[in-house]
Amino acid sequence: MKAAKSNRSLAQKSAVRGPKVARDPRVIVPHKSKRRFYGHGIPGVEMEKLAGKLIVVEGADGSGRSTQIQLLVDWLEGSGHSTVQVGLKRSTLVSEELDRAQEGNILSRTTLSLFYATDFADQMENIILPALRAGQMVLADRYIYTLMARDIVRGMDEKWLKNLYGMALEPDAVFYLNVAPEELVQRTFAKYSRLDYWESGMDVGVSRDMFDSFLKYQALMLRTFKSLQSTYGFHIIDAHRPVEAINAELRTKIQAVLSGHRID
């Protein structure tokens, strides 16, 4: 499953012309940012030592996240920044068990939610924080918002989730690649010729018809993301446009983050 994913992003990468890298040998030293956790945080973390930047790309499957991240990695590395990539369900701790739980659809909501949180915390502490301490650029293919939105759509208490993910570090920038459900469904068919059970929200029970369920579920997810936006302040990116246009916008915004400016 993981191998398939990286193959896919490689294929996409070669299909897309990467951004032009400046010939200028000067490397911009990123501006230091003020760091905080969303809530109670993780014990023993020295915030002032987290020199790197944390950049999150959110969006549904088929919104072009991995393509955009790959292009950003090329650009950042070309500009002299060391990068690290993280994503959901990639921890050594519980990713295997999470896969099994999903296959069997046997865990109840709170349990699954805590399982995902464990996976996330493991990566937070073992990958994200050490990379930031080492001054690297961390590119996260989704973050706590997807996890929260999925649970909110399934009726979990938002306050409980906010406390749970109070252990997450506030990123320097969060981009939400926005694609209308009608377009997502087309992209999904073009890529896999079928709809995924979970991405169609079949467990939510909005419809027994998978196509219908996909559209309704993705619309619910979109609405939930928009409601989370006021708290978490993500930048919504119109991802219906060509890959290069989207990437140019992301680069401009990340450039601003690196120079210590606010993103407009």
Add this chain to the structure above:
Amino acid sequence: MKTFAQLNFPGRLIAVEGLDGSGKSTQIYLLKRWLETQGLKVFFSEWNSSELVKSATSKAKKQELLTPTTFSLIHATDFADRYERQLVPLLRAGYLVLCDRYIFTAFARDIVRGCPPQWVRDIYSFAALPDLTFFFKADLEVSLNRILDGRPQLKYFEAGMDLRLSTDPYESFRIFQGRILEQYLAMSTEFNFTLIDANQSIEAQQNVVRSLVAGKVDLASFAPQKPHVAR
């Protein structure tokens, strides 16, 4: 937070808490035997025993992969699995559920490990409180000696080695258990623990436990209902 009785569940939950070596498992086992021999609807559940989560937990513990945060979360996952799939349905079906350790174990351990107390408590806020919580309070030395007498191989997390209290597992275990005891005692009033003097004999303790249970729980209501026979 409310108890199962306050939430109008037909079932009741009795939990035992205490340090390793306090004798709580022996006591809850004897309580279970007594209730079973009366033919009552009883179910017993242990801390850290959900099948699926167990495989992740034991792997993580063996490889010493856990931080205080992931230690806390993986145990919360295990508890949630048992709570949602086992405890709640049984309590709705009118069972008397006995738990060897409940959320207070997590509160004590995670806080000793440095997790923010309110964060831990809020995570477990989906769980109702036991209707009766026995805390087995033995002198620290007594519980330590019960565990350490045989010079057992102490496990890494069990000894609190991750806290770097001491390089000697036995010394680490002593300090760790002492701190957990402090945490238990600090929440004793808030969560209405029934303190049992665990320095007494097994029989003397069981005597107290059984009479308290008989006094606080309407045991007759946990007898299986006789099938309706058509005349």
